[in-house]
Amino acid sequence: MKENQIKAVHQQDLKKLLKSLHVYDSVTSNTATCYFCNATMSLDTIAAVFPFNDAVCFCCDQSMCCSAMIDLEQEDETLG
Numbered sequence: 001m002k003e004n005q006i007k008a009v010h011q012q013d014l015k016k017l018l019k020s021l022h023v024y025d026s027v028t029s030n031t032a033t034c035y036f037c038n039a040t041m042s043l044d045t046i047a048a049v050f051p052f053n054d055a056v057c058f059c060c061d062q063s064m065c066c067s068a069m070i071d072l073e074q075e076d077e078t079l080g
């Protein structure tokens with residue numbers, strides 16, 4: 001299984017992304033939370049990072065939250 005390798009590469013990208021958004025510290029210090037369920041985020045549980053109302057929001061890896069995020073994006077498109 002090469003899954004671990006893939007995850008390692010993915011996490012490198014994630015770290016870069018979080019640093020570029022200036023939220024890496026809040027994730028590693030466990031102060032970042034999932035926008036939908038308020039679960040504390042870590043590098044392992046972040047499924048997505050997205051901007052909302054001028055803030056950087058996180059989505060955890062629960063399927064419930066991922067689908068909520070997709071709904072949110074679709075609403076956004078409707079509003080233009």
Ligand SMILES: [Zn+2]
Binds near residue numbers: 034035036038
């Ligand atoms: Zn969540």
